[in-house]
Amino acid sequence: NAGVTQTPKFRVLKTGQSMTLLCAQDMNHEYMYWYRQDPGMGLRLIHYSVGEGTTAKGEVPDGYNVSRLKKQNFLLGLESAAPSQTSVYFCASSLPDSRGLGQPQHFGDGTRLSIL
Amino acid sequence: AQSVTQLGSHVSVSEGALVLLRCNYSSSVPPYLFWYVQYPNQGLQLLLKYTSAATLVKGINGFEAEFKKSETSFHLTKPSAHMSDAAEYFCAVREENSGYALNFGKGTSLLVTP
Numbered sequence: 001n002a003g004v005t006q007t008p009k010f011r012v013l014k015t016g017q018s019m020t021l022l023c024a025q026d027m028n029h030e031y032m033y034w035y036r037q038d039p040g041m042g043l044r045l046i047h048y049s050v051g052e053g054t055t056a057k058g059e060v061p062d063g064y065n066v067s068r069l070k071k072q073n074f075l076l077g078l079e080s081a082a083p084s085q086t087s088v089y090f091c092a093s094s095l096p097d098s099r100g101l102g103q104p105q106h107f108g109d110g111t112r113l114s115i116l
Numbered sequence: 117a118q119s120v121t122q123l124g125s126h127v128s129v130s131e132g133a134l135v136l137l138r139c140n141y142s143s144s145v146p147p148y149l150f151w152y153v154q155y156p157n158q159g160l161q162l163l164l165k166y167t168s169a170a171t172l173v174k175g176i177n178g179f180e181a182e183f184k185k186s187e188t189s190f191h192l193t194k195p196s197a198h199m200s201d202a203a204e205y206f207c208a209v210r211e212e213n214s215g216y217a218l219n220f221g222k223g224t225s226l227l228v229t230p
Contacts, residue, residue, distance in 0.1 A: 004159070031215055040125065042206060042220035043160075050215045058217060090159060097216055102148045102167035105218060107159035 002026050006091050006108035013081045013115045021076040021111050023091030031094045032074040033105065034058075034066060036087040043090060049074055050096075081115045088112050118143040118209040120190075122221035130229050135179075135194040137224050139207030142188065148210040149190045150218065151181055155203045163205075166190060177201070202228045 004025045013019060023032065030051050035043040045058030049068040063085060065077045074093075078085060092105040123138040141147050146168055152160040164175025171183045181192045192205065204225050208218040 033215070033217055035220075040222055042222040043218070044220075045211075045214065045217045048215045048217050056215065058214065092160075092218075094216065100167065102150075102165045102210070103216070104150060104162045104165055107152075107161075109157075109159045 004091055004093055004106050004108035006089075006111050008111060009109065010112045011114070013078075013113065015081060015083060015115060017081050017115075018077070018079050019081065019113075020078075021089055021091075021113075023074045023076070023093075023108060025072055025074075025091075025093040025106070027093060027106065028071070029093035029106070030071070030096050031105075032068065033092045033094075034064070034074065034076045035090045035092065036060065037090060037110070038087050046076065046089075083115050086113060086115045117213075117219065118145075118147055118211055119219050120149070120207045120209045120221040122205075122207050122224050124224055125222065126225045126227065128227040128229060129197045131199055132196050135192070135197045135201065135226065137192040137205050137207075137226065139181075139190045139192065139221060140188050141190060141207075141209050143209060145212060149181075149183065150208045150210070151175065151179070151190075151192050152206045152208060153177075153203050154206065154223075160206065163192070197226075197228045199228050199230070202226055 034046040047066040052071045097103040149166040151163040207221040
């Protein structure tokens, strides 16, 4: 069972370069999320999606774009990388929760991104 | 918006001692609360969740948490620490207006000494 898979696991970029982080889930989850984790800051929401073809901004969306063309994939793009975007990026997915069961989010292992 | 505050960025306990990690929440609606654990170079793993079904919630690896509305708290405990419990622990509250995204605390790093 793969769960949530993130690629790549590590990447070093130069300032101004672009790249795309890929998140794939095999649990048929409707909801998907991108977070960034910085020391002493916890995880902060970048963008999220509640279904194929829909995306929305989170707490820290500037400098990032996302796409959800297929239900199982959620892509995070950096158009022009900046050193402030050096971070660990986590993707997560979950089921909807119309019944109030507290559906948990399932996380990938993260992508460690350094921007020089 | 809902938020959580974790008291203590680092906690150190001896093996076999009680583990207590503190989390206080702020929410205008009945909250959904979660505790996650993160081992080095890994993603987050769910320990337990509160959904108002019961105030005392039992999770994996012997952890439990008690929801106290009067204290707006959801502290995580384990009666006897094990070396393998050393990790980063995150408390989170679900944001009802952002696709059920989670608002995380800043985390507490648990060190277990022999």
